[in-house]
Amino acid sequence: MEKLINEFSLGLFFWQTLLFIALLLLLRKFAWKPILNAVNEREEGIREALTSAENARKEMQNLNADNEKLLKEARAERDSMMKDAREIKESMLTEAKDEAKAEAGKIIASAQATIQSEKQAAIAEIKSQVAELSIGIAEKVVRKELANDKDQSQLIEQLLKEVTIS
């Protein structure tokens, strides 16, 4: 302890205190404040950049989710539209088919009716012509061979046969 007190020099103490306080004040003004401010600013900047990046990432995620949702909706809409179209097509086709069938039936029926009536008319005409012809033949036969009864009946029979064949 005595050695310590003996070693203590007031001069050095004075210079140390003076120089150190001067250094402290000077550095505080010209070095530490600017350095700490710059470092703080930089850190603040980094923090801000990080949070903004995080926000951007979140926004991006939201956007993606929105896009996905929109896409899904669009897809669903398209599907439903396709389905509707298919149904409409189907119904139209069946309708058309039914209509066509009905029309065809009608046409066939009228054609058959026409054919029938034509046939009837033709038959009637043939009948009338046959009758005329037979009358003509009968006339000729009657004129030619009325003498012979046997021949007469034979002829009539033959004629009648022919008539039935034709």
Next chain:
Amino acid sequence: MQRKTLLKILILFLVLNVVHVNAQHEDEHTESSELSLKESQKLERKEYIQHHLLDSYDFNLFSYKKDNGEKAHVGFPLPIILWDNGLQLFSSSKFHHGETVAENNGNYYKIDHNKIYKTDASGTINYDDHHHAINDKPLDFSFTKGAFMILLTCILMFLLFTSLAKSYVKNGGISKGFGRLFEPVVLYIRDDIAIPNIGEKKYKRYMPYLLTIFFFIWFLNIFGLTPLGVNVTGNIAVTVALALLTFLITNFTGTKDYWKHIFDPLGDTLPWFGKIPLYIILIPIELLGIIIKPFSLLIRLYANMQAGHIVLMSLIGLMFFFKSWFGSTLSFGLSFAISLIEVLVALLQAYIFTMLSALYFGFAAEEHEHHDEASAH
């Protein structure tokens, strides 16, 4: 491979030892006055180390003996500033390294045991029974070697850190140049010393002091390890000045809670009549604590740096003690290893001083909520 080299080194040491022993035998043959010479050399070395640890009035780089036996010193003188019935200002070269009496304005001064005493023209100094000088001592404000190194460190620090500060402005917030090396240290002091000990709210007030004191001690410690070897932080006056600042800042920035903690440590937990017998003991202890805290700071730094220098110089002194290759290699190896440890100690002591200062500031700046806690119970 390693074994072989080890073996070689061992053999080398053995050979050197033999040489050494031979040399000793030869020494014994010479006169008996050799012994006294050795003793005096030993004394000289001890004195040299002690002298080195102290402050001095001139900046002496090294001394050697000329061929004609005269001592020569390489270095430069520093101003002597004394208050002795008026200001006395003169160069320390007048003392001729403490060997002669200096005269200024008709006053005579002489250096004895590293202190300046007033004396007469012939330089007589009277001693008491304990071999202490009893001459008048003028008030000594000399700009000594230590002060010179402090000034140098201050200038260096100022240039270094202002250039660092400027580089932030020039480079858009990113440091550049040599000062950049210290930016992580600045951040470390802020994030791992100041904020955890003082708290987020108040640390900013103390930052300039903590940063200055850390770099100041660190740089001076490192300077002490350079060949200049100026032992500034191992000087009691310097550590007292540093610790005194910590003490003053601690107590001048102390909050109400800090003082309450000293004069009323128990708070509302005990009725007043219960406190009286306890406080007779507690308050003096707390008051002593205020002084003991910075006192431990100053002693720790002083003792560590002083011890480091003594060990290093003693190891280097071994070289002269053994006077052989063996001694030199041993001394070199040991002092090299200790130097490396000292580099670590230089940083460590600066860290400890700063850390503890921050801790004390933390106590002083604390504002705890124990009032609410007490009422809640």
